[in-house]
Amino acid sequence: MRKLLIALVWSLVGGLLGIGALAAAGPAAADGGSGGEELTINAKLIDTTGGKSAPVPGVDIVVTDAGGKQVGTATSGDDGVASVPVPQGGEYTVTIDAETLPEGTFLTDPDRIKATVNVLGFDATVQFPIGPDTRDIETWVDRLPDLLLSGIKFGLLIALAALGLSMVYGTTGLTNFAHGELVTLGAIITYTLNDSAGLPVLWAGLLAVVIMAGVGVVQDLGFWRPLRNRGTGNIALMIVSIGVGLFLRNVFQYLFGDDTRAYDQYTDQGPLDLPLVEPTPKDLFIISIAITVLVVVSLLLARTRLGKATRAVADNPALAASSGINVAQVITVVWVAGTALAGLSGVLLGVDQQVEYQMGFKILLLVFAGVTLGGLGTIWGAMVGSLIVGMMIEVSTLVVPAELKYVGALVLLILILLVRPQGILGRRERVG
Amino acid sequence: MNWDQILEFSLRSALGSDAIVYAMAAIGLNVHFGYTGLLNFGQAGFMAVGGYGLAATVTTFGLSFWIAIPIGILAAIVFALLLGAPTLRLRADYLAIVTIAAAEIIRIVVGSVSLQEWFGGRDGLQEFNDSFTAINPYSSSVDLVVFTLRPNDAWVFTVGWISVALACLLVWALMRSPWGRVLKSIREDEEAVRSLGKNVYGYKMQALVLGGVLGGIAGFLVALDQAAINPENFSTDVTFFAYTVLILGGAARVLGPVVGAIMFWFLISLLGNFFTQATAGPEPLISPAIMDGTQASLVRFIAAGLGLVLLIIFRPQGIFGDKREIALDAR
Secondary structure, eight states: OHHHHHHHHHHHHHHHHHHHHHHHSOOOOOOOOOOSSOEEEEEEEEEOGGGOOEEOOSOEEEEEETTSOEEEEEEOOTTSEEEEEESSSEEEEEEEOGGGSOTTOOBSSTTOOEEEEEEOSSOEEEEEEESSOOOOOOOHHHHHHHHHHHHHHHHHHHHHHHHHHHHHHHHHOOOOTTHHHHHHHHHHHHHHHHHTSOOOHHHHHHHHHHHHHHHHHHHIIIIIHHHHHHTOOHHHHHHHHHHHHHHHHHHHHHHHOSSOBOOSSSOSOOOOOOSSOOOOHHHHHHHHHHHHHHHHHHHHHHHSHHHHHHHHHHHOHHHHHHTTOOHHHHHHHHHHHHHHHHHHHHHHHHHHSOBOTTHHHHHHHHHHHHHHHHOTTOHHHHHHHHHHHHHHHHHGGGTSOGGGHHHHHHHHHHHHHHHOTTOSSOOOOOOO | OOHHHHHHHHHHHHHSHHHHHHHHHHHHHIIIIIIIOOOOOOHHHHHHHHHHHHHHHHHTTOOOHHHHHHHHHHHHHHHHHHHHHHHTTSOHHHHHHHHHHHHHHHHHHHTOSTTHHHHOGGGOEEOOOHHHHHTOOOOSOEEOSSOEEOHHHHHHHHHHHHHHHHHHHHHHHHHTSHHHHHHHHHHHOHHHHHHTTOOHHHHHHHHHHHHHHHHHHHHHHHHHHHTEEOGGGGOHHHHHHHHHHHHHHOTTOTTHHHHHHHHHHHHHHHHHHHHHHHHOSSSOSSOTTTOOHHHHHHHHHHHHHHHHHHHHHHOTTTTTOOGGGOOOSOO
16 A cells, blocks of 8 residues: 555656646746837737637737827737837827738727727737637536535545544544644644755655654643543533634744745646546645545554544443543544644645645634534544535535635534534434 | 833723723623533624624615614624524534634625625725714813823723623623523523423523624624724634633623733733833844744734633633633533
8 A cells, every 4th residue: 555655656746747847838928128218019919710829910000198199000020019119108009900900810809909008117018819719618517527626635635634633522522623723733844844954745744744643642641631630621621722722823823924835846736637627736646645544544443453442432432441442542542643634634735725824723614514514523424524515615616706615614514513413424312 | 121111001901992892792702601601602703793784784885873783783683593593402512613613604704805895805894983983072082090092092992891881780680680590500400401491492592692792792892993894803713812801700700701801901912012022122132033023922822822721721710700600511
């Protein structure tokens, strides 16, 4: 499994390098600023018929100033550019003489024969697109596969965080409002190792997950276990976790600042042209890592002794203890695994988006939505619920504006509690 | 280090609009959490609904300020009913998640570009309080020995503290009535109350509405104090700070939220101003390598988080409370 994963990762990295080289070609040409008084307006006439971009020569343009006075005329050359010098900066109107267009060519928008251009000390360029309108009007059918894919990706990222949250809840009864900060911490550690120590993202991320596992040990043994032993109630612990979250969030902002930063790899990637979907290589990379890890964790929970013990504690701590399971030890393992998974979620979220001090807090409620939808405290439920939430968020952008996409997930959370409070996979029990 | 100035700013914060708003919000939370044991984590949502109800009625719909006040209160009541209907039958932790989610829904929706023409998007709403400033009895600044208040601030200060006093009086009267005793017994043992034939769900709903309306009034005070309103006034942290205020002063005590708000803002402001001064100027007390001006403003929030943790662990009853009366065990 690990060999396969490493092979997959390297092949993806190889793919990235190839794409990076391609992306380097074709930089956008900047308009050269000319000397102080001599300014030029360039009208660019490009025929886009058949997906090509052929310059159109021999077309007349007229430039008038804001007062309507003619400043100059020009005819486009072989490069399709007609240049008219203007005396000073200001607003000018460029009018194209559609009569002079060569036989068989026409303006993309026949009504747009005038363009206003504001000249501000630099040469200005105005474009007149020629040829049939080739812009794709995307229907929702075209967008659906891509949205589903990014929904799966986001859902998997939520699921990684949700698994830990749900396991901790199941075994200790703590609703951890500081879980989002563990996601952020994973990303910040990766960023620091990547940026300051110069490690490649891959190794930085791996190391971050290991460090997060250590954070899990410290967190349980140094903080949560003593509180449990004191007999602090679950609601008290929940409020404590709010304080911890508030504390950590501000410490992150103190140390990391409030700007958004990216790792130094995998930032600008063009999409791959696959049938139906156009993912970037890093999308596939994130999805494969997340699926692999979730499958491995599921297998561990389903097959190993410790996994079975964990599920037993989640099911009924008292019964588990009386059948000889070391509950305290299981809880520590759950904290370690949960914290490492949350950290991994942050590492990947940092690759997917960028790193920011409250990135985890921003997805915390979505993690809660996933966990609640699947059934609070259940392990499979957390994964299923998160995937549904992730896909719903992305697919809902077909109907609602993107800025409101999280609202749908939160409304779903409330509705689920109304209809089936125990969640999809939760067991029926009194929750009120 | 200008201690006079630090003290002046801290007292201004502890007695001024910061404390007034949080005292009001925490009085509402006290009805929810302190007396009834409802873990409402969406108080910022109630404040937003009240504040935006007021501002949008005047700015967007052009109605009178005096109609806007009852509309804002009505909005808070409706929000409480909508929120309470599905959630009040749920366990405490579920209620917490749902209320915090509902408050975020409100904040995202009022801040959205799609609804900008109603709620002003990220910039929020302004110019809704002309009728309020028009009846301002103060024509010149008011000198309160340690600090002076400009006429508008003095008017908000007066109205704010009177509202807080009235809210305290209301809570005091209600909580010594038979109705209040039912709320407290719901907090102690819901099943016992149910077995006595009381409609627990109905009582919880009434408590949610009452506390929500007080939260809505806190939203009014935010709007009047700034003469403007925007989504960032109602972030989740507002609710968390209101909880800190409530627990600091002592939950299930009439004056707990008021004392909590005064102390909380005095300490927060003291820390904020101390570290701001300690990092300012050409030769700051604290080296810029350790802390710069922006970081100085964060120390107080770090302290607030730490304070909340320590309070709950070591003194959950706060200053005035009784440990036996704090609903901190899940049932």
